[in-house]
Amino acid sequence: MxxxxxxxxxxxxxxxxxxxxxxxxxxxxxxxxxxxxxxxxxxxxxxxxxxxxxxxxxxxxxxxxxxxxxxxxxxxxxxxxxxxxxxxxxxxxxxxxxxxxxxxxxxxxxxxxxxxxxxxxxxxxxxxxxxxxxxxxxxxxxxxxxxxxxxxxxxxxxxxxxxxxxxxxxxxFDCPYILHRTLLIFGLGESTLAARIEDWEDALPPEIKLAYLPSLGNMRLRLSSKGFDKSKVISEVQKQIDTLIPLIKEEFVGFEEDDASIEAIIGKQLTKIGKTVATAESCTGGKIAERFTANSGASAYFKGSVVSYATESKINILGVSKEAIDTDSVVSAKVAESMAKQVLELFDTDFAIATTGNAGPTKGDSDVEVGTVFIAIATKTGVYSEKFMLGDLRLKVINKGANKAFEMLLKEIFKN
Amino acid sequence: MxxxxxxxxxxxxxxxxxxxxxxxxxxxxxxxxxxxxxxxxxxxxxxxxxxxxxxxxxxxxxxxxxxxxxxxxxxxxxxxxxxxxxxxxxxxxxxxxxxxxxxxxxxxxxxxxxxxxxxxxxxxxxxxxxxxxxxxxxxxxxxxxxxxxxxxxxxxxxxxxxxxxxxxxxxxFDCPYILHRTLLIFGLGESTLAARIEDWEDALPPEIKLAYLPSLGNMRLRLSSKGFDKSKVISEVQKQIDTLIPLIKEEFVGFEEDDASIEAIIGKQLTKIGKTVATAESCTGGKIAERFTANSGASAYFKGSVVSYATESKINILGVSKEAIDTDSVVSAKVAESMAKQVLELFDTDFAIATTGNAGPTKGDSDVEVGTVFIAIATKTGVYSEKFMLGDLRLKVINKGANKAFEMLLKEIFKN
Incomplete structure (x- = not known):
């Protein structure tokens, strides 16, 4: 067919x-x-x-x-x-x-x-x-x-x-049953992953197809099979997954159900555990909030965002200290962490994401290199941040920044 | 070729x-x-x-x-x-x-x-x-x-x-010159526009192609032509545009240069006149901010946004009165206008957009019908709002809401 x-x-x-x-x-x-x-x-x-x-x-x-x-x-x-x-x-x-x-x-x-x-x-x-x-x-x-x-x-x-x-x-038409299972994997490049699972891949039966789906900062691996015997198709694919997962134990995050996005996976998990999130976004400009709220049911876990694009709004609305901005620069770990802590309090949530960086093409209110992004995750008990260099293409920096932020949050949620 | x-x-x-x-x-x-x-x-x-x-x-x-x-x-x-x-x-x-x-x-x-x-x-x-x-x-x-x-x-x-x-x-290869001119038109449906310009369209020379490009709430009309004599191609298309514009005088907004989005057109205009904008977004969830900031140079005119998704954040962060929410409902003209005025002050901008509505699929903190959206535009001298019914598909409500908001802002800017 x-x-x-x-x-x-x-x-x-x-x-x-x-x-x-x-x-x-x-x-x-x-x-x-x-x-x-x-x-x-x-x-x-x-x-x-x-x-x-x-x-x-x-x-x-x-x-x-x-x-x-x-x-x-x-x-x-x-x-x-x-x-x-x-x-x-x-x-x-x-x-x-x-x-x-x-x-x-x-x-x-x-x-x-x-x-x-x-x-x-x-x-x-x-x-x-x-x-x-x-x-x-x-x-x-x-x-x-x-x-x-x-x-x-x-x-x-x-x-x-x-x-x-x-x-x-x-x-x-008499249609066969088609099955796709997609595994979400963090922290491995396409070729490193391929090398790691080479023997497993070579031993795959011919009816099971494998695809590598890299996308800005995330990696997905898809197994596909089809046949008229539905339960056989499911069990054959499951058998392969069972031998695959031990090979990528550290990096395997979960399955994408029906090709759910990472933000949908986060939303489902937050709903399940009854926790909430807010964002303070500078260089991502609202992209993270927009991706959360594109999912129906977002109001159960997403409280809101301050898109503090102008530097003064980081001070006036979020309450980041002017001193921190002056000494550490507006694009810094200290400012990202302060933004995350403040927005967590402002919206009274369990988790908060903050981003500050320079998406280019020119330098803004900071001297840092174009593509530099600091992302912070705050919880009721602490805050931490990571620095990323995301290249010099504006939309790439924004989208990759959002993906990295979701990845950090998902890891944090699974830790709890 | x-x-x-x-x-x-x-x-x-x-x-x-x-x-x-x-x-x-x-x-x-x-x-x-x-x-x-x-x-x-x-x-x-x-x-x-x-x-x-x-x-x-x-x-x-x-x-x-x-x-x-x-x-x-x-x-x-x-x-x-x-x-x-x-x-x-x-x-x-x-x-x-x-x-x-x-x-x-x-x-x-x-x-x-x-x-x-x-x-x-x-x-x-x-x-x-x-x-x-x-x-x-x-x-x-x-x-x-x-x-x-x-x-x-x-x-x-x-x-x-x-x-x-x-x-x-x-x-x-020896390539001909290709010209596309795209006109942005507000407030006319595809068939009404077609009826209005029927005689003009029938008289178009065969080398000039016309296309209607409707998209959520906006309408674009594209004239295309090509040839090896560049100046002739340009002047022939211009001649047609000159006879077209009087027919759509009220609804014609401007040309899309290089297929620029409406937010890019707004950004260019704001940069030119040295004015700024902020947004307060509920049902659009950061979509408007995200679309502004996808354009390089956005920091010249976009100051930031409060995505006040949770009702309490409209009160705590934006300062909308609890009374207004209780008496008029959180999805109302009064709340939209208050959000716009407050965010204008908060970010100290010349223009502000606010949205509040219900993108569905279920009713939220308000009893209004799914798809109801109020959009407000505030300036230093006043505020007004419009009510829209945008259907019952979540992403359609969000995207159409954002498009309507940009349309209202662009009209406001051109008024000034």
């Missing part, structure tokens, strides 16, 4: 928009045992779209198409699908009613003919009702191959994938 | 990693007049990679490949390229020296044979030196077609694209 994802839109090819849809679709298909063989992004061009359909049909069983279904003239996917299936467009009453309902509920502007025309669908299509937007999804079959066309707006596409597409794919 | 981008890695197809590399490469190629015809993402599988190379070679002039160049066993791109070119791998001394230098400078772990083997390159390849990492870029030519292989780590790939690939592509 193979699938291909085709994303349509000039904005993808000129890099104005990042294709996040494919990752979502790939992840969801994978969960029901469908492997994505290829992702193809192409322009809003009829000839090219037709060619891509033909190529995909020769490679895979299910083709998922997103984009090009809007009400405007540059959206040509629907017409092209109809042409590919030698079909004509007809008006679908239930879609038209959905458009009118949505319009009356949410939109202050006049309902136009171009909006109503989104109710036109190929006569051979099964309509997939889009309750979050005006462009319907469409399901078409030919020679046991399935074409699904979905709007490109992420939230609408996601709703249709979950509610309409996955159940139908599962019904139509 | 057409290009194809091939990204290699199972993690892309199972949705564990979002492909941001393609957007970067697409954007940079576009600037020098190279159109990306297709983006293809495939698995770490030799047969599939060879097929993708062959297909791409039949379609385009330049093929840019990223991923699969790491030191571990799951990375097979280099060997596959050598096979595709009937070539063998040889050790490159300058690459080996670069690896040793990087290792001694940044890495605490032992340098292993697998790391040194990253100095193996196809004998026919021109090495593109990667000063940010151990995997070198490779440039290979055959029958006037170019294959470029780059590491998948974004920062390394970006450095190689900018310093090594773009200059070589420009030297080798």
């Amino acid at each position: 193979l699938a291909e994802i085709i994303t349509i839109g000039d904005e993808l090819l000129i890099g104005q928009v990042i294709d996040t849809n494919s990752a979502y679709i790939g992840k969801q298909l994978n969960k029901i045992g469908v492997s994505v063989y290829q992702i193809t992004s192409i322009q809003d061009d009829k000839t090219h779209i037709l060619q891509a359909f033909k190529d995909a049909e020769s490679r895979v069983d299910v083709i998922i198409i997103t984009g090009g279904l809007g009400p405007t003239k540059d959206d040509i996917t629907k017409k092209t699908i109809a042409e590919y299936f030698n079909d004509t467009l007809i008006r679908d009453d239930s879609v038209e009613k959905n458009i009118q309902d949505l319009w009356h509920k949410y939109v202050r502007q006049t309902l136009l003919q171009v909006n109503l025309d989104q109710a036109l669908v190929p006569s051979k299509a099964t309509v997939l009702m889009n309750t979050l937007g005006t462009a319907p999804g469409m399901w078409m079959e030919r020679n046991n191959k399935v074409f699904v066309s979905l709007p490109g707006v992420p939230f609408e596409m996601e709703g249709l994938i979950d509610r309409e597409v996955l159940p139908r794919v599962r019904d139509k | 057409l290009a194809e981008i091939i990204t290699i890695g199972d993690e892309l197809l199972i949705g564990q990693v979002i492909d941001t590399n393609s957007a970067y490469i697409g954007k940079q190629l576009n600037k020098i007049g190279v159109s990306v015809y297709q983006i293809t993402s495939i698995q770490d599988d030799k047969t599939h990679i060879l097929q993708a190379f062959k297909d791409a070679e039949s379609r385009v002039d330049v093929i840019i490949i990223t991923g699969g160049l790491g030191p571990t066993k799951d990375d097979i791109t280099k060997k596959t390229i050598a096979e595709y070119f009937n070539d063998t791998l040889i050790r490159d001394d300058s690459v080996e020296k670069n690896i040793q230098d990087l290792w001694h400078k940044y890495v605490r772990q032992t340098l292993l044979q697998v790391n040194l083997d990253q100095a193996l390159v196809p004998s026919k390849a021109t090495v593109l030196m990667n000063t940010l990492g151990t995997a070198p870029g490779m440039w290979m030519e055959r029958n006037n077609k170019v294959f470029v292989s780059l590491p998948g780590v974004p920062f390394e790939m970006e450095g190689l694209i900018d310093r090594e690939v773009l200059p070589r592509v420009r030297d080798k």
Whole structure:
């Protein structure tokens, strides 16, 4: 059972928009045992779209198409699908009613003919009702191959994938069980890890695939397997994990459930033990707070943050001593530790993270080298900090700084 | 002059990693007049990679490949390229020296044979030196077609694209001039805008392409054209813009230079007029601060933020009155306006943004419906707020809330 994802839109090819849809679709298909063989992004061009359909049909069983279904003239996917299936467009009453309902509920502007025309669908299509937007999804079959066309707006596409597409794919095809287990590992580089587990890796059975997934400051190792005997797949992978873990005992932190982020793992752990956290952020500028609060249920453990970007706000709001800043510099262990202690008190939390550094590209209120970051962790009983050199690329310093801070906090939580 | 981008890695197809590399490469190629015809993402599988190379070679002039160049066993791109070119791998001394230098400078772990083997390159390849990492870029030519292989780590790939690939592509091919102008438009939906400018759009000359780019709460309209006569391309597009702007006079906000984000436009404007901003964020959780500080030079205008996620922090740190929270609810116009006024004073800025709302999925410290967000803008002379209903998807509420806040602030700045 193979699938291909085709994303349509000039904005993808000129890099104005990042294709996040494919990752979502790939992840969801994978969960029901469908492997994505290829992702193809192409322009809003009829000839090219037709060619891509033909190529995909020769490679895979299910083709998922997103984009090009809007009400405007540059959206040509629907017409092209109809042409590919030698079909004509007809008006679908239930879609038209959905458009009118949505319009009356949410939109202050006049309902136009171009909006109503989104109710036109190929006569051979099964309509997939889009309750979050005006462009319907469409399901078409030919020679046991399935074409699904979905709007490109992420939230609408996601709703249709979950509610309409996955159940139908599962019904139509006999899908194997796919298992991924991802191990989170701290403090080992890719090659050192590879050398450490080389013998184990060489002895892996061929049906179990291994992937190294390094990302700014964190390392993940993913084992994947699939088969029609679910319990066998699970036990075979578990057997390998049981022999792997002793090799990385010191550095193994835990499993990523469903690809959870490190901040989600922290959130789950804090909720479990009933503890709270706050942050005082200078060089990370709110990134740590934003990543905590992106997770639902964050209010159970995240109390808030002071983004003390300007030096005077470290003194006025956090209460860091001016003397410490003058003698040790604003980017120093002393200031980071003071920020963490103060914000812990200010928000009355069990843990606090503080960051101060220079993300570049030029030197700020401190003379330290660009990329220097001090991160401090405070608890009710103490505070400590580490110094990092994170390079001279601004977004790298910010993101790597946030990752390092989460890593330090997670270790601290597990210590307790 | 057409290009194809091939990204290699199972993690892309199972949705564990979002492909941001393609957007970067697409954007940079576009600037020098190279159109990306297709983006293809495939698995770490030799047969599939060879097929993708062959297909791409039949379609385009330049093929840019990223991923699969790491030191571990799951990375097979280099060997596959050598096979595709009937070539063998040889050790490159300058690459080996670069690896040793990087290792001694940044890495605490032992340098292993697998790391040194990253100095193996196809004998026919021109090495593109990667000063940010151990995997070198490779440039290979055959029958006037170019294959470029780059590491998948974004920062390394970006450095190689900018310093090594773009200059070589420009030297080798005669590239046309490509122009994109993107207009930022507030307060008009896609279909209403399309109806408003229909006659203008129908009269566009065929060489000028138009695209509607809606994104959470903002609308962008992009005109694109290309040709070998640069000044003609510029003047033809300008002529169209001059007739377009009167049609959207009220809603047209400005041009996006080089696809700048709205927060970058605000930052530029604040720097120009020498004014500052702070934020008090509840439901947006630091997202606004994080987006401001992602831009270099933010310290000139962004002073900081209080992320008052817990209700008590709105009282203790920001000084919102407990009475206002009790009588009007924590999610209310009064609380939003009070937060904005207080944070303006706390950070002593010219502008302040405040957000309070419920991003869901469940109700928090307030009884308001999930998706309700109040956003306030304060200046030295006053404060006002707006209420928004942003749906029931958490990340949508956060991101749309941030976009709406930036939109309100930009309007306020332009008023002054």
